[in-house]
Amino acid sequence: MIYSHQINDFIKILKNYLEFYSFLFLVSIMKFFPTMFTLFLLKILFFLFGYKLGIRKLIIIRQLKLCFPEKSDIEIKILTKKIYSELAITVAEVFIFNEKYFQDKIELINFEEVKKALSLNRGVIIVSAHFSNWEMGAKILAKEYSEVYGVVKKQRNSLFNTYIDQKRQLAGIKTIEMKNALKNIISALNKNKVVAFLVDQYASNQGTEIDFMGHKTMVYTSVAQIGLKFNTPIIVAFDVRDENGKHKVIFHNALFFGQSQNIGFPKSNNPQKVKELSIVSQVKNMQAQSQNGEEIDNDYPKNHDFQGSLNSISEGVDNIPPAKDLEAKKQKNEVLVDKTKEINSLIEEYIKKYPHLWFWVHRKWRNICG
Secondary structure, three states: OOOHHHHHHHHHHHHHHHHHHHHHHHHHHHOOOOOOHHHHHHHHHHHHHHHHHOOOOEEEEHHHHHHOOOHHHHHHHHHHHHHHHHHHHHHHHHHHHHHHHOOOEEEEEEHHHHHHHHHHOOOOEEEEOOOOOOOOOHHHHHHOOEEEEEEEOOOOOHHHHHHHHHHHHHHOOOEOOOOOOOHHHHHHHHHHOOEEOOOOOOHHHHHHEHHHEEEEEEEHHHHHHHHHHOOOOOEEEEEEEEEEEEOOEEEEEOOOOOOOOOOOOOOOOHHHHHHOOOOOHHHHHHHHHHHHOEEEOOOOOOOOOHOOOHHHOOOOHHOOOOOOOOOOOHHHHHHHHHHHHHHHHHHHHHHOOOHHHEOOOOOOOOOHOO
């Protein structure tokens, strides 16, 4: 039994090495090719391995039919091919092309909203999806603000995980692994840094169920939790790539979910007044009140272990003590779901407008599509 387990582990490691070094070899060679030839070759490879051999093809088609029942089989087929083509371009942009390729190809829309939000000294949460070149916005922010934190899910292949993490580090993006991440997220926000989330993947039992693209699925509530608790500015952003390879990186106006009196951008420019809203100072104040035996916020009992409440994103809501009565708890959950829906409705808008740019290979509706 042990011997069989060791063989399986060896096969898994060997598979990881073959996948990674085959990819690295291909990327290294393509860096010497002319840009147009690289794009052409990658599109051919994605068409052959994706569309023809069917890697993730069934998942894409099932989900497209689910979300766009009005489209004919021919339209779905054309859209599926276009999705593989866009994925090929994204791979080239992320792993092969250098900064020179992007000169005069990027237009920033409403980028000043980030600076405006950072002036509050509460940090900023950037929310996006696996859409077009989803790494683009984080790289631009890192170049402008020196440090950006990205909340990421660990890759199955540890070699890929290390490689991608190193590329992000070189671009000025510090990664926070999703598991047990809340403490690091709050630390970054307290330093008035930008923290970026991609929230469009299936959340399993870590989230809540909502309608997305007309069908029930599980979505992450982490961003709404932080926004509600600390009134951190939340900016939803997307990269939209056009047919000519030009990018529009769009930053929407900041959302404020907090319940404090100071909602939105402050009228006063007094930095001390703004600093009082910082996350850690709020937590420390609550800790001090608890230790002194004082009542806190109506939601927290005396001597509550606040540090224990910041252990992980996935368990964030469960760790927060329940409201004093069931009705108050119900209202709190309803607000959390409403704010989560508000974020996801913006993602829906972009998917409906640019369906070829979304990463349909994720199994978003596992309860329906399997």
